[in-house]
Amino acid sequence: MIDLSIDGGIATISFHVADRPMNVLNDGSIAAFEAAARKVMTDPAIKGAIITSSRPEFVVGADLETLRGITDPAKAMAVSGRLSYLFREIEKSGKPFVAAINGSALGGGYEICLACHYRIAADNPRTQIGLPEVTLGLLPGAGGTQRLPRMIGLKNALPMLIDGRKIGVGKAKELGMVDEVVPAGELMSRARQWLGVEGAANVVKPWDKKGFRLPGGNVQSPPSWQLFMGAAAALRGKTAGIYPAPAAIMESVYDGCHVDIDAGLKIENRQFARLAVSPEAQNMIRTLFFAIGDANKLVGRPAGVAAQTYRKIGVLGAGMMGAGIAHVAAEAGLEVVLIDQTKAAAEKGKGYSASLLDKQVKQGRLSPDKRDAILGRITPTETYDLLGDADIVIEAVFEDRVVKEQVTRAAEKRLPATALFASNTSTLPITGLAETSQRPANFVGLHFFSPVDRMPLVEVIRGRKTSEETIARAMDFVKAIRKTPIVVNDGRAFYTSRVFGTYVYEGMALLNDGVNPSLIERAGTNAGMPVGPLALMDEISLELMHKVMRQTEADLGSAYRPQPQDPVLVKMVEGLGRLGRKSDGGFYDYATDGSKRLWPELATHFPRLREQPSLEEVKKRLMYIQSIEASRCLEEKIVNARDADVGSILGWGFPAALGGVVSQVDTIGIARFVAECDQLAQLYGARFMPPQNLRDRAARGETLRAA
Incomplete structure (x- = not known):
């Protein structure tokens, strides 16, 4: 997993994690890297070290198997703490370490680079550099939230951390995330040259020197206060309050940069552990990484069929x-x-x-x-x-x-x-x-x-x-x-259209029930959906969904059962000629500059209840109905649980923090979900009745994901 060579007093530590598709940090590679780093730090004959890779990438982060299913915060602290403490030893060792970044350095891979005393990147257009942990509900747990702001300033570091940006080597050099960019063929020779000429004079990090101040101003400075206030305000709109990682990153940076680096690393470690065991992170790791990864690997492909190439x-x-x-x-x-x-x-x-x-x-x-x-x-x-x-x-x-x-x-x-x-x-x-x-x-x-x-x-x-x-x-x-x-x-509307349709249809049912359209739309986005159901219906086209309704009526004949959204579709399309965005207006009016507003006449045609339901009640109707329909698809063997979750996230933007429409049930708790659906069915109709497979699994204490 690690190749260690020593030549002329300079050690080269080269990652080569052969049992994984790419270099990752796991129990084996961390142990091997730790042994090599300690050899460098303790052997008096070694003057310094180059950390690099013999594979096309540098290191692309942690092996998420180490975090999959983790529930013990102490164990999560130990996972990140082991690397964090090792990296701190490296930067305080008194010997220079230089990162020779030959390919992508992401997550824990870039945190290795941050711990080094100098960073040189090969001029490779495919290289990506960044700390994307937030995209899986986590934060950089081996020093990223502490070293990056101290190195490039709060203004530059916060967007990289909160958005999980991955950038090329040119932009990384511009921001100060790497110190040099050199032709690929000169990478190792330049690293050796730096160690021999400049390394000994640069073994103390700036934040370990007396009087250190963050570039661009410390946390308490007026520009930093404005930065944090603006970021906090924007965060709610971006995360809908259901993604805890961005806020935890901001807290880690804010609190950690108030104190010295060692105290900051402890703050980061605690925040990492809290996130790692959270349902949101576990959902995102399971679905965004493993389930989507399996789908891309064609894990469900029928066996015994030769692969086909297409021309x-x-x-x-x-x-x-x-x-x-x-x-x-x-x-x-x-x-x-x-x-x-x-x-x-x-x-x-x-x-x-x-x-x-x-x-x-x-x-x-x-x-x-x-x-x-x-x-x-x-x-x-x-x-x-x-x-x-x-x-x-x-x-x-x-x-x-x-x-x-x-x-x-x-x-x-x-x-x-x-x-x-x-x-x-x-x-x-x-x-x-x-x-x-x-x-x-x-x-x-x-x-x-x-x-x-x-x-x-x-x-x-x-x-x-x-x-x-x-x-x-x-x-x-x-x-x-x-x-x-x-x-x-096969089946009418298959899986994605069938389940996704329940979201927009329930939005119309709510409108028909007299719920304020502004409340309907806000409930959708607050629940984590990309847009509200009425706005989405306009984009899809009311005319199209009206045609689907009439086609279904024709196909099923006397077996067709009117649906709660049907009166809305009929009134909007047949009665009012409001066909959707492409026809100059549906539930919304659209201006020439691209802006939109809810059609003021909606209240005339869909009278509102005097007493409006709570935001939480509307959110529950919009979100639960999707999981109910998905569970029916499982019962009918239309789709399996893994593909149901993948399809909901990639197909119509179901919130990744919930893991998908199936995982939402397990996140809530299957017994609680069934009980709450029964309550909704009493209030709003049989469409909220949980199918038998849900009841059976709740009775047996099983998860829906195992279906």
Whole structure:
């Protein structure tokens, strides 16, 4: 895990954690690093040390297995304290240590660099430097909240810590997070040179010298007071009060920088332990790191199917979704045939990709040559003639069964027999759509999310006749275009649309019940959702959801049961012509400058209750209904618990602090959740009745995650 070599009195400590995909800090690597560092500190023949890596990355942080499921704060303190105390020994050792940063140094990896007396980075465009622990509900627990402000000042350090920013070596040099940037081939020689020439004179850190003051002003200075006051005010809006890590980071910096570094490290250690055992951190570690990691590794991929590589795809429909799919496929290096009814419509779809790429070029993130290469891989056309050697075709036309059937037949006439056919439907059952296909075993659902270029999730939908080979190959495709797949079984609205829909539908039900729309919207965002349900409904389009409602009525006939949101959809669309944002207004009015306000006439058409419910009651209705529907999906075997959580976070922005729609139940406590849902059902209707699997698990004391 650590290679130690000594040459001319200079030790090189090189990370090489061979049993992990990348260099991480775990029990084994920490023990090996500690032994090597103590050898340097105690051997009189060693004058100083270079810390580097023999792998492409430096060190990318802690192995989160050491924190997964941890419940004892004392154990959490010991985990971070071990490194924190070792790093303090290194910087006080009297021997110079220099970090030769050859690749990404993140989290605990960058904290190693902070403990060194000098930091030199190779000029590598792929290198990322930062302390991103906040993104997993944690804080840097090995000195990051104490050393970084003392090194680059509070103004520069706080955003890096609170936002978990990862930056390139150029920006890191500008901020003072690294001292030098040199060509990669000169990294080790420059590190040796620094040790030999300057190292001995720089073995005392600035904060260990008498009279030290933080760059830019100490905590008590007026600029720092303003900084903390502004950050505290902004924090509530960013975290909705459900993410404790940013506030803990701010407290750690504020309290720790009032005192000497050793006392500050103890403050940091206690804050780290408090966060590590919190439900929020455990939820985020489990879902954001492990569950999403498993999904990206295709852990659920059917076994025994050879991996497929993709060269060429067809996309049917050059509207917003089809154009987005074409864009991400071309970015991933695939040839794309983009088909629409007219050549002009197909060209317009390609233009969407051009606009995205031009923006990247303007920002300096992409070269004109690479832009042209990506665009060159998209061929717009009005015919199906170029599909003869396509590996997969993705249908992304209107949510109209007749139109989908027409393009399916037309495309299959040109496709090779082995090609997959995928529908990007968000609601129509795949089994029904596949009845048109001459090869139903090769027919699969691939539900993308809008905007495709930014949304990471793809729902892979298994129809009744879809083969396991097709599922495996579809997952390979999703990975090839750098998206995260979840696999779900067929059913009306599948999983994501079905569960996500309950959020916006409950928002409309609340409106119909007489709840103030401002309260509805505030409850949604205060619960941690990205936007309120009414604003989200406007973005989706009331017209679209109205069509889905009417289509469902037609499909189910006498079996259709009216839903609480139906009267709102009918009144808004059929009665008032308020169709959503794209049609100049729905629940909101929209100004030309992009601003919006709730439509003042809502109160006229949806009279308000004299006595409004509490914010907590509205939040509970909006959030619980999602987990109830998710648990029904588990009971019906539409999706497994892991993919349900992943899909909710990546698909519609369910709060990561709750771990996902399934984990929310376990965070609340399954018995308590069932009891509170029964109360909601008595007040607001049977849609809040917990399904039997929830009751059974509550009775047995099991978690829903194990379903």
